[in-house]
Amino acid sequence: MRSKARECAFKVIYASLFRQDGEFNRSIYKTFGLDQEESAYADGLLDAVAAHRQELLQALGGLSIGFSEQRLFPVDKSILLMAMAELKYGDVPAAVCVDEAVGLAKAYSTEKSVGFVNGVLAAYVRQLDKG
Secondary structure (H helix, E strand, O other), X not given: OHXXXXXXXHHXXXXXXXXXXXXXXXXXXXXXXXXXXXXHHHHHHHHHHHHOHHHHHXXXXXXXXXXXXXXXXXXHHHHHHXXXXXXXXXXXXXXXXXXXXXXXXXXXXXXHHHHHHHHHXXXXXXXXXXX
């Protein structure tokens, strides 16, 4: 159920790198056939990314060794922002969140990106666990 919501949120975050449009969110939700609960979950992910964007970007910059967040592939950056927000502000087990993010990387990014996304998120989980 939440997989579709995550995929929609990822697409909206990715699109927001290029434009801001509330109608776009609704059209993506409609295309994926999200029900009310799934739409609310996607909205929650989007709200968390928007509210904590600078904090998440700063953390991402520190974790993506060798790449500033400005140099990251936009697809990877979008997946990572969403997953990091879900890890820190959501209620999903870390393993599920990382697995879902890796699945999105497999579907929408490059082969090398899969390992990169997994590695960055594993480091972020360790960072969060240290508190």
